[in-house]
Amino acid sequence: MAPKTKFSTHRERATNPLVWCAAIICTILTVAVIIAGIATFIGYLVIHPRVPYVSVMDAHLDHIQIDYAGILEIQVTILIRAQNGNEKAHASFSDSSYSLSLNGEVVAQLVAPPFEVGKNSSVDFNYVVPSSPIPLRPDQAEDVDTGLKKDLITFDLKGSTRVRWRIGHLASVRFLCRLECRLRFHPLNGTYIPSRCSSKAK
Numbered sequence: 001m002a003p004k005t006k007f008s009t010h011r012e013r014a015t016n017p018l019v020w021c022a023a024i025i026c027t028i029l030t031v032a033v034i035i036a037g038i039a040t041f042i043g044y045l046v047i048h049p050r051v052p053y054v055s056v057m058d059a060h061l062d063h064i065q066i067d068y069a070g071i072l073e074i075q076v077t078i079l080i081r082a083q084n085g086n087e088k089a090h091a092s093f094s095d096s097s098y099s100l101s102l103n104g105e106v107v108a109q110l111v112a113p114p115f116e117v118g119k120n121s122s123v124d125f126n127y128v129v130p131s132s133p134i135p136l137r138p139d140q141a142e143d144v145d146t147g148l149k150k151d152l153i154t155f156d157l158k159g160s161t162r163v164r165w166r167i168g169h170l171a172s173v174r175f176l177c178r179l180e181c182r183l184r185f186h187p188l189n190g191t192y193i194p195s196r197c198s199s200k201a202k
Contacts, residue, residue: 002068005140006079006196007051007165012049013038013194014068015053016096016177019095022065022106023117024197028041028199035058037060039174042176045156046082049089050085050086051163051175051197051200052082052083052084052085052086052093052117052163052165052175053082053083053177053199053200054080054081054082054083054093054161054177054179054198054199055080055081055083055179055197055198055199055200056078056079056080056081056095056157056179056181056183056198057079057080057081058079059076059077059078059079059184059185059192060076060077060079060141060185060191060192061074061075061076061185061187061190061191061192062075062076062077062128062155062190063075063130063189063190064144064148064150064153066136066141066145067145070104070135070136070137070138070140071133071134071136072102072107072131072133072134072136072141072144073131073134074107074108074129074130074131075128075129075130075131076100076127076128076129076183077122077126077127077128077129078100078110078126078127078129078132078157078183079125079127079158080098080124080127080179081122081123081128081201082115082117082122082123082124082125082161083117083122084117084118084119084120084121084165085120086119086120086165087119087120088119088120089119089165089166090116090118090119090162090165091116091163091165092114092115092116092117092163092164092165093112093114093116093117093123093161093162093163094114094161094162094164095105095114095162096112096113096158096159096160097109097110097111097159097160097161098110098111098157098158098159098160098161098162098179099154099157099158099159100129100155100157100183101155101158101180102140102144102153102154102155102156103136103140103143104140104160105134105136105140107128107131107134108129108131109156110127110129110132110159112125112161117126129144145186148187151186151187151188152184152185152186152187153184153185153187153201154182154183154184154185155182155183155184155185156180156182156183157179157180157181157182157183157197158179159178159179159180160176160177160178160199161176161177161179162174162175162177163175163176163177179197179198179199181195181196181197181198182195182197183195183197
């Protein structure tokens with residue numbers, strides 16, 4: 001017995017041209033993203049960008065005095081260096097602001113205007129920080145007096161600066177350099193006890 005032939009009563013629908021256009025556009029965009037990613041990766045390998053950073057290079061406690069009423073007067077010199085280790089890219093620094101505090105009391109604010117650091121170069125900022133007379137609470141004054149007797153005074157330095165640099169002609173990179181560390185001094189002669197104070201990753 002011969003097999004029965006099946007007939008379809010439904011017409012096959014043609015693909016809408018808009019669907020084809022959308023598919024082509026998506027394919028082009030996907031290829032473009034892949035090419036851009038490959039180009040960025042190759043550029044990274046060639047240029048090998050390094051994140052700029054800031055560090056405390058040196059410091060000196062020029063003056064510190066506290067009277068019987070608990071009024072504190074200080075002057076500190078702090079050398080902060082902005083370093084750009086990129087051999088093929090300039091770096092722009094902005095919004096540089098750091099607070100210097102003693103026993104929880106902010107005694108000075110260190111700020112700098114926007115500036116540029118050339119390729120594989122650095123810029124130093126020598127902050128001379130005098131403070132106005134600062135009234136301390138009895139417990140704060142006692143802590144300062146104890147530090148003077150022990151010949152060890154510790155300040156807290158905290159702040160940040162915004163950095164922007166380009167990876168060749170491929171992209172612009174932005175980064176926030178945070179600086180948070182303790183600065184220790186011998187008040188008898190004002191010398192700084194060196195310690196690591198940098199936004200650079202360990």
